[in-house]
Amino acid sequence: MYMSLTDSLTFNNGATVTNRLVMPPMITFHANEDGTVSQTTLDYYGARSNVAGMIIVEACSVTETGKGVPFQIGVYDDKFIPGLKQLAQTLKKDGNKAIVQLQHAGRESGEAYKLFNEAHAPSAFDMEFLGYPVKELTNEQIESIIEDFGQATRRLMEAGFDGVEIHGANHYLLQQFFSEYSNRRTDNWGGSLEKRMKFPLAVVKEVCRVVEESGRKDFIIGYRISPEEIHEENFGYSYKESTQLIDAVLAYPLDYIHLSLMTQYDQKATNSDRTYSELFKEVIADRAKLIIVSNVFSQTDAEKALEYGDLVGIGRASLIDPEFGKKIIENRGDEIVSTLTQAQFDKAKWPPVLSQMYKSGNYPLPPMPGIETI
Template identity: 30%
Template sequence: MKGIFKELKVKNLIFRNRIVMAPMCMYCADSEGYANDFHEIHYTARAIGGVGAIIIEATGVETRGRISNRDLGIWDDSHIEGLRKISDSIKKYGAVSGIQLGHAGRKCSVLSEDVIGPSAIHFNEEEKTLKTPREMTKKDIAEVAEKFKNAAKRADDAGFDFIEIHGAHGYLISEFLSPLSNKRNDEYGGNIENRVRFLKEVILKVKEVWPNDKAIMLRVSAEDYEKGGNTKEDMAKIILLVKDLGIDIVDISTGAVVPAKINIYPGYQIPAGEYIKNNANIKVIVGGLITTGNEGTEIIESKRGDLVYIGRELLRDPNWVLNQAKNTGIKLEYLPKQYERGF
């Protein structure tokens, strides 16, 4: 097998291929953050369809950490049962199961919540569904890091193979990392070493409870697309500051830290991922409007990325991996027998 159909081993994980289902919010949990039948069917269908790994959508580590009041939650032990059903089902059909642990920070649209951020700076004054966050105290910072730890313990109890810390898209960790949203004058703001401090504390807290033989991923926005913001060069420096704390794979995305015009095209985020892979010497997941297996294979064979995430294409076609194999004449040993007539 070659390209996207190669296996990859990371710690105790064996990815049957290089395709990762990107974390995409479904906004259909109930108001208390509980998973339902849709989530189980949605993710299981992609496991049956052949993806190598699935990252469950951004899941709030506390109620004010939700992007919306329809986000999944992992802030209470009562969330474990529903999440375990999803994880078990994903693994039953051969994919590696992961969950993204997130905190929305200033992009929390649940306006009844105490919206927080590194600085009291609104994401976009024209966006009426958001409000200006309260600048976090050091006590707040310590409490949220503890919430990530508790969420990681629940993710382990729910049987997930790996966790992904959400440090991208202008959510809380991303807000600390970017000089556009972090204007603090204490040890959590200013230079890169200070801006990365909160992320370091989150990772160290998570490591207290997360098994050493299970992988930890980190999602980042490698480009802010705004003057004075982070660039791929800055993000490579940030990764070098945290990777030895226990980060195994970096999931490369871009943007959404501030409103910005982005020129998007197939593979537009690959150069940032390739740069971070080479300059931080770490495995990366890359993607961005990838639609064909040939595009993914080029990325893997040219060593521009180690895994490729697919988002919209998997919404359109749960059997995307099976179809790419069929299109290239590859017979997959994990093609479900029930589907053989179709492939």
């Protein structure tokens, strides 16, 4: 069946988004130092309130000891709720769905290490690339973090958000538990594939429990996953394992699965002639929707990407042109700006730290077209 970018979409829980475009979560370093929502946060997201039908706020920390980067929004205390309410109102002012990505950075908790001289992971072993040691999480700490995901969800419902995305990708804590490279435990949380699934599934279960008890039947729950973890000699898992995880995740009432892809929306799996989209769609079936991302900069790109998923993420494109979705809806897709200029940069309201990191080449996303002109 033909789908248009301007078609609405209704999730299994009854929530409806007005179009098929999604602004995916991208760390942009805009909160205050204490994790509260800043004016920079409101300016950045306010400029993008109609960039897509659904906007996902990036990597908000569910616990202070799991903070990955500076200027990261916190959702681990009720003190954050007033600022989060402002953010939800800012994002939703044009009728779009506002989602928050829930994250614990695990071994990647560099900011937490600066604050507390500690970072935690499923297992402790020599990871020279980090530049600091990590400690193995105790069973008590693991159970506490699971509860933290649930409490963060409660706060976000109270703040007026439309949903949460559980961050199980990009080498953060949920992926670390699932990976046979980073999870070397021999207890109930590691070893076999089934045991390595236990932590991410426990987080999903807890988030779903909190939402169900709230009575918010239309509250959206998504799960983001990196479909493979294969880095030369370091093997974490292949798509054969990650599709099994998603099959297990979808035993719970989730609304979407979000594939984290770095090169192309039609990227093929390792040692396979099939795309990740095909492989995951086969497992997902009609149980949830699929968000596909990567290398979408124009209306034509987005239309092609929609052939691979139900919703299309416009990451770097949304950083360049905050009116990406609005222009398509108003039949002005040919006016989308896909390369940064100084004038467009001024309109885009980038947080200062994001600008510095992109210009220095230290940002983890692929290069930004036109960044050298800024």
